[in-house]
Amino acid sequence: xxxxIVVTVFVVLVIxxxxxxxxxxxxxxxxxxxxLGKYHxxxxxxxxxxxxxxxxxxxxxxxxxxxxxxxxxxxxTRDNAVIIANAVAYINIISPEKAVYGVENYQVAIQNLxxxxxxxxxxxxxxxDALSSRDQIKAKLKTAISDDIADWGIxxxxxxxxxxxxxxxxxxxMEEQAAAERQRRATVTRADGEKAAAVLEAEGxxxxxxxxxxAKVVLAEASQLAIQKVTAAIGDNEIPVMYLIGERxxxxxxxxxxxxxxxxxxMPAEIPTAIRGIVGGMK
Numbered sequence: 469x470x471x472x473i474v475v476t477v478f479v480v481l482v483i484x485x486x487x488x489x490x491x492x493x494x495x496x497x498x499x500x501x502x503x504l505g506k507y508h509x510x511x512x513x514x515x516x517x518x519x520x521x522x523x524x525x526x527x528x529x530x531x532x533x534x535x536x537x538x539x540x541x542x543x544x545t546r547d548n549a550v551i552i553a554n555a556v557a558y559i560n561i562i563s564p565e566k567a568v569y570g571v572e573n574y575q576v577a578i579q580n581l582x583x584x585x586x587x588x589x590x591x592x593x594x595x596x597d598a599l600s601s602r603d604q605i606k607a608k609l610k611t612a613i614s615d616d617i618a619d620w621g622i623x624x625x626x627x628x629x630x631x632x633x634x635x636x637x638x639x640x641x642m643e644e645q646a647a648a649e650r651q652r653r654a655t656v657t658r659a660d661g662e663k664a665a666a667v668l669e670a671e672g673x674x675x676x677x678x679x680x681x682x683a684k685v686v687l688a689e690a691s692q693l694a695i696q697k698v699t700a701a702i703g704d705n706e707i708p709v710m711y712l713i714g715e716r717x718x719x720x721x722x723x724x725x726x727x728x729x730x731x732x733x734x735m736p737a738e739i740p741t742a743i744r745g746i747v748g749g750m751k
Contacts, residue, residue, distance in 0.1 A: 527568045533560050543590045557579075578617060
């Protein structure tokens with residue numbers, strides 16, 4: 469019985485030793501092996517053999533793309549505007565041994581690098597440029613981070629700017645500025661319209677005055693021509709003139725008599741004598 473126990477223990481120990489020496493690494497992962505506390509090698513996907521009790525798997529690192537969410541932070545632009553920006557970074561570990569031995573926590577380190585670089589890049593831009601130049605910020609950010617994390621065996625696949633917005637205080641100020649600008653434009657447009665209307669009205673009055681003056685000139689010339697023709701036709705014969713003037717005179721007196729404002733109508737005793745006086749004055 470004691471011998472059987474020893475054999476059983478030996479067999480179990482052999483099986484355990486074999487199991488410790490065999491490592492199956494799944495696809496998408498790499499294992500970092502240490503030998504007596506020192507880095508020895510990196511195991512790739514598949515079946516791997518290590519020395520039991522001497523070698524040990526210290527780190528299991530994924531080779532898949534890792535998504536790092538960069539927290540939001542306040543950033544001050546070159547024109548002293550405060551905006552809130554955050555990003556997301558996609559990284560891939562190429563050399564697991566550099567990632568685990570080169571930095572204490574590569575995820576936290578990359579997050580801090582992205583935040584610092586983002587502040588630096590946006591700090592060199594004006595507010596309008598920062599809000600409208602995401603692709604430019606992305607390119608500069610990727611270039612700045614890639615060189616730093618290459619020493620850690622990590623490559624930056626891409627980095628995207630998720631949100632880049634003015635702070636609530638800055639946004640309220642921008643809305644007030646936009647409202648003031650719209651009000652200013654409306655005032656200018658209204659003033660231009662009133663000015664144009666006044667100019668058109670003045671031009672209309674000027675044109676009407678010119679037309680009135682021209683009409684008066686035409687009427688005066690017509691009256692002059694008519695008088696000349698009548699004078700030439702009458703000659704020294706006063707009877708037609710007396711008839712025409714007398715007719716107009718009687719019509720004027722009739723209208724004066726029919727007027728509501730007239731109370732007394734005075735008629736000359738000698739109408740012919742009055743007409744002759746008018747004709748004499750005309751001559």
